[in-house]
Amino acid sequence: MPSPVETVIEALRGALGERVTTNPGLREHHSHGQDTQPPALPDAVAFVESTEEAAKVLGMCHAQGVPVVPWGAGTSLEGHVTPVRGGITLDLSRMTRIIEVSQPDMDCRVEAGVTRDQLNAHLRDQGLFFPVDPGTALCTIGGMCATRASGTNAVRYGTMRENALGLTVALADGRVIRTGGRVRKSSTGYDLTRLFVGSEGTLGVITEIQLRLHGIPEATSSATCQFDTLRGAVETVIGILQSGIPVARMELLDDVQTAACIAYSKLEGLKPLPSLFFEFHGTEASVAEQAQQAEDIAAEYGAHGFQWATDPADRHKLWQARHDALWAVLALKPGYKTFVTDSIVPISRMDEAILGTQADIRASGLTAPIVGHVGDGNYHTVILVPPEPGGLERAWELDKKIVARALDLGGSCSGEHGVGIGKREFLEREHGAEALAVMRSIKAALDPRGIMNPGKIFLN
């Protein structure tokens, strides 16, 4: 008698033909994301091309109790896409239709496999852009929704929480629902859109997304400044947020990260000191005013070397350097791999968090520069993992300390990468046992057989 998963694979062959595969190379490709978790093979990979197909796969898996792991681009940093209990990986990367763009509504509807870069290339001619920018160009909108992703300009434009207006979701049992839609707000019932955003494939599979868009600003300028102390940088950030300057990006690099970027990206005029990188969006006049205001505030808190750039080439060089921060770190120690942490604390606790984290890093003996979306209180360390036995364990140990510190300061164990496998152990401490029990009861209500991305978010 065939096993449940064999039964599903057989049925899938009937429904999808060659788009279901047990090819070892493809299974291996789908066995891990860009994380440090141990990989695990799916029994098969199903490439779906529509919501209906995704729903059909789910219905079959539900009937047989076979796990389903949704897959966008595999860029997860926390093990989200690893099929720890085997089953079917549902690959949505071929669902790349941009279904509709509405200029007057400043929104669009896309399939889950559309990438951020694909979307922005499509929008450029229409004077619109999709702001959420997690750094990688490859990530899919569906994956960004599932992990509640954000990035450098969330301080102004919000995260996927604010920018996903509605969803189509295939539920565990194969039903399909639509949530939200084109309206900007609504007070009619439970906010299912926000429930699925950040649910990491554990409640259903997001197949289409209605996204809020923004007008490409008339003018953009960038600026950098540097501080002798981290505290000066953090106080500048608080001052800027309170002043209401609608800063589009505000990134903190610690001295180690700044040094790495100077070396890797040949940045001129910067010293290896704590730095802030800014971007301002608006009209010509307002961008100039914003930069001036930011400079004045920064000066109050001891900034020096304030430079600002409106020339596109200069701006591009600066933000390319920021986006290449990971490569700059890798270049510090060739042959090492990286482990990226993702803590967030209240803005008022940023200096304690980062100074404490620097002390933890020093005590660990590891190299781990810090770079942060400081307007949100979110900071990453890029830990260089020594290529020797026990190296990865040392990185994990340091991450535990960094997370514990963030939680002590009223923060969260993940600002934007999600829980996946790697952050599950911290959830009860962060949310409390009762809130976690509420999450579990919602999970049980929507996925009674527990087939949706098992082993993620929740321990056991």
Place this chain on the structure above:
Amino acid sequence: MPSPVETVIEALRGALGERVTTNPGLREHHSHGQDTQPPALPDAVAFVESTEEAAKVLGMCHAQGVPVVPWGAGTSLEGHVTPVRGGITLDLSRMTRIIEVSQPDMDCRVEAGVTRDQLNAHLRDQGLFFPVDPGTALCTIGGMCATRASGTNAVRYGTMRENALGLTVALADGRVIRTGGRVRKSSTGYDLTRLFVGSEGTLGVITEIQLRLHGIPEATSSATCQFDTLRGAVETVIGILQSGIPVARMELLDDVQTAACIAYSKLEGLKPLPSLFFEFHGTEASVAEQAQQAEDIAAEYGAHGFQWATDPADRHKLWQARHDALWAVLALKPGYKTFVTDSIVPISRMDEAILGTQADIRASGLTAPIVGHVGDGNYHTVILVPPEPGGLERAWELDKKIVARALDLGGSCSGEHGVGIGKREFLEREHGAEALAVMRSIKAALDPRGIMNPGKIFLN
């Protein structure tokens, strides 16, 4: 043998003493909000003073299967606070502590019974304000969360969805959870904060709220302009949104509402034509620039009589007139009551929606000016209810047409007032049977005995 509700009342007297009452006057006061639904008496009213007391009341009611209706200020327009199945009204209006304000984090934590005005009076000295403004000064933050309220400046500052960072919630069975918190974003598990915001007391009782605050802008200016056609006004709105002008308020008044406001508030320089009222926040320079940009865009679409005001007295007069729109309508027909509708459509469909609604109003023979938070696509009609038999039914009939039109245009039956009793019948059409079933399964998971504000959101 005492009935379940008698058992609960007896137990409540032990726990709350005189703060539980069966006084007829107080029960009557808690039998309805500011709506047109038939009132219904609670069996008793319990005035709680802490989360623990609220949880205790819930635990007792859960054990006996007795309904609980949360009460803030009773300003609901859709019957949310009417105890249609009797039981205990849980009055949170004495929970008025402002627990903490953090200037560097630009947030605060308040008890659910704090009113919007109380909070803003408390914040004024600190250079901060809480922007969400549903028009009434009396509403509580807890009630605003429960209905996902918004108002005139949601176009810039968002609704309660964006401004509630975290909650304390007493669950149906008396457990207490905390959701979210001080961090600006997080990717750790299901978004319980957004699940409870807008749940209208059907999943639990919100007892504390962490709120995002904003810096009081350095400068504020107001402006008005008028159009011969509604289409010109709507096209202006679209142009302004696309240009990225960070308009703080943008309100549309149709010709009837403008005429009523001119008469009631003695507004000078306005004609009885479709009008836009604006407010801009920023620096002196940026406010001037925003007003100029808005004027230029409005002129393209046929605006005339663009006037702008930075003088506080002039600004106050204008916005007071906007906030008095309801009174201006009431003054049109003394002795009439009002019924306020609350539809929302995509911005691109605003002109169809409003022109169609005007036609519906004319066909109904009723007087019903239109005023809208047009930057969100949200518009209200204030129907004057004839004080004669069948008058209310005529108003309801007109509301049904207005809602049906909004739904036809891809809209929602409530932009900000909530579902309560009045909008339940439209929910299946708006969300689909499957999405509604998902909402019901969440309700069943969190409130298995169905004690939480029964008869709201869901039919039956």
